[in-house]
Amino acid sequence: MAQRDTGTEQLIKDTAKRIFFSEGRLHATTQDIADAAGVNRTLVNYYFRSRDILFEQVADEARAEMSAVLESVFSAKLEFKEKVQRLINVFMDQAMKFPYREMYVVTEFKRTEKNVPDEKKHRIKQFLIEIKAEMELGRIKKMDPRHFLMNLFALMAYPLITTCLNKSLYSVNDSEYLKLMKERKQLIFDMVYQ
Amino acid sequence: MAQRDTGTEQLIKDTAKRIFFSEGRLHATTQDIADAAGVNRTLVNYYFRSRDILFEQVADEARAEMSAVLESVFSAKLEFKEKVQRLINVFMDQAMKFPYREMYVVTEFKRTEKNVPDEKKHRIKQFLIEIKAEMELGRIKKMDPRHFLMNLFALMAYPLITTCLNKSLYSVNDSEYLKLMKERKQLIFDMVYQ
DNA sequence: CTTTTGTTTGACAAAATTGTTAAACATAAT
DNA sequence: ATTATGTTTAACAATTTTGTCAAACAAAAG
Numbered sequence: 001m002a003q004r005d006t007g008t009e010q011l012i013k014d015t016a017k018r019i020f021f022s023e024g025r026l027h028a029t030t031q032d033i034a035d036a037a038g039v040n041r042t043l044v045n046y047y048f049r050s051r052d053i054l055f056e057q058v059a060d061e062a063r064a065e066m067s068a069v070l071e072s073v074f075s076a077k078l079e080f081k082e083k084v085q086r087l088i089n090v091f092m093d094q095a096m097k098f099p100y101r102e103m104y105v106v107t108e109f110k111r112t113e114k115n116v117p118d119e120k121k122h123r124i125k126q127f128l129i130e131i132k133a134e135m136e137l138g139r140i141k142k143m144d145p146r147h148f149l150m151n152l153f154a155l156m157a158y159p160l161i162t163t164c165l166n167k168s169l170y171s172v173n174d175s176e177y178l179k180l181m182k183e184r185k186q187l188i189f190d191m192v193y194q
Numbered sequence: 195m196a197q198r199d200t201g202t203e204q205l206i207k208d209t210a211k212r213i214f215f216s217e218g219r220l221h222a223t224t225q226d227i228a229d230a231a232g233v234n235r236t237l238v239n240y241y242f243r244s245r246d247i248l249f250e251q252v253a254d255e256a257r258a259e260m261s262a263v264l265e266s267v268f269s270a271k272l273e274f275k276e277k278v279q280r281l282i283n284v285f286m287d288q289a290m291k292f293p294y295r296e297m298y299v300v301t302e303f304k305r306t307e308k309n310v311p312d313e314k315k316h317r318i319k320q321f322l323i324e325i326k327a328e329m330e331l332g333r334i335k336k337m338d339p340r341h342f343l344m345n346l347f348a349l350m351a352y353p354l355i356t357t358c359l360n361k362s363l364y365s366v367n368d369s370e371y372l373k374l375m376k377e378r379k380q381l382i383f384d385m386v387y388q
Numbered sequence: 389c390t391t392t393t394g395t396t397t398g399a400c401a402a403a404a405t406t407g408t409t410a411a412a413c414a415t416a417a418t
Numbered sequence: 419a420t421t422a423t424g425t426t427t428a429a430c431a432a433t434t435t436t437g438t439c440a441a442a443c444a445a446a447a448g
Contacts, residue, residue: 004393004444008395024300042397045436106356109362110217124364154351191345191385198416
């Protein structure tokens with residue numbers, strides 16, 4: 001008989017992603033995840049054999065999701081300017097949903113000593129060349145293209161990682177902070193693409 | 195008899211800070227810390243009573259250190275422009291030493307549901323006013339001053355948090371990456387203070 | 389309906405992590 | 419030198435977290 005697909009496996013993974021990437025509870029246990037998913041903890045072992053395998057799978061899928069987003073933008077048949085615009089849009093939408101995803105990837109990346117695959121490096125290199133070309137056309141400020149990329153991702157990701165601090169610091173509630181983050185899409189574009 | 199101050203208490207704290215803030219091993223155990231410090235794990239309990247107390251103390255001191263840095267800049271008798279320059283200098287020097295410190299503070303901040311004390315909020319408010327004044331003088335680009343601050347901290351902190359990813363992605367070694375980060379001081383100033 | 393197969397559960401075991409205690413040790417005071 | 423006091427250590431206990439297993443359960447196949 002084939003698998004029955006009760007959706008439990010996916011539910012566990014989605015719940016783990018929510019806890020790690022959205023809520024930022026990086027120290028969550030399998031019990032925490034099972035409770036949040038409303039299932040017996042044993043099912044984590046039934047579907048994933050071990051805690052480590054679940055966590056690694058979650059990290060792998062996170063990397064894949066992030067790559068897919070960047071991929072879709074980098075390889076799009078668009079002018080550079082539109083690529084940047086779209087990148088900001090799709091990346092920030094995801095970052096608003098999963099603010100801690102990159103943080104999780106970074107810590108897992110360090111822990112497991114993984115490497116970025118060569119194909120991804122190549123895609124980035126291609127985009128760096130596009131950035132350089134745009135600079136030479138005088139459309140964006142001249143600098144090391146790597147700095148351009150680092151700036152862009154920093155401006156998009158960091159304020160979402162530090163949401164809890166900023167909300168407390170600036171005394172704003174959730175909806176006000178969401179509004180600020182939405183404003184950032186345009187603001188970031190204006191900053192890097194003056 | 196008074197305390198003998200063998201330096202062990204400080205050694206444990208410093209080692210914990212190195213592991214958390216410099217190495218980014220957010221899941222380190224007391225055993226990991228004791229081993230790295232070259233002391234018996236029991237001493238963690240002797241000096242701090244419990245793991246949680248040590249971790250909280252480390253987080254509290256991290257907050258205090260960060261506040262002290264910002265404080266020294268905010269309250270300095272300097273032109274706004276020089277304040278920004280100095281902020282970038284001191285913050286990035288610290289961030290290069292402890293790239294994951296803010297990350298630790300954020301996760302502990304969430305876990306313990308702390309609040310930013312009113313005095314700090316007030317200092318930030320004062321600085322926001324200074325930012326606004328500078329904008330009205332036309333010296334920096336007009337925007338919500340909170341965005342100005344978020345941009346500044348994002349540009350400074352994020353590339354250091356993602357060091358391991360960027361090094362792999364751009365195929366650079368430690369010294370080259372350090373060079374890139376040093377370059378950023380001027381670059382960030384130029385970005386926010388055009 | 390009965391059997392078969394995959395899923396879920398609770399009880400239990402194992403492992404990892406943290407906390408406690410008494411004794412050994414080292415240094416300062418007497 | 420002896421005592422007193424603070425420090426360090428190893429053995430042990432408690433707790434937390436993870437992993438295993440057999441039995442109960444549910445749905446599809448015969």
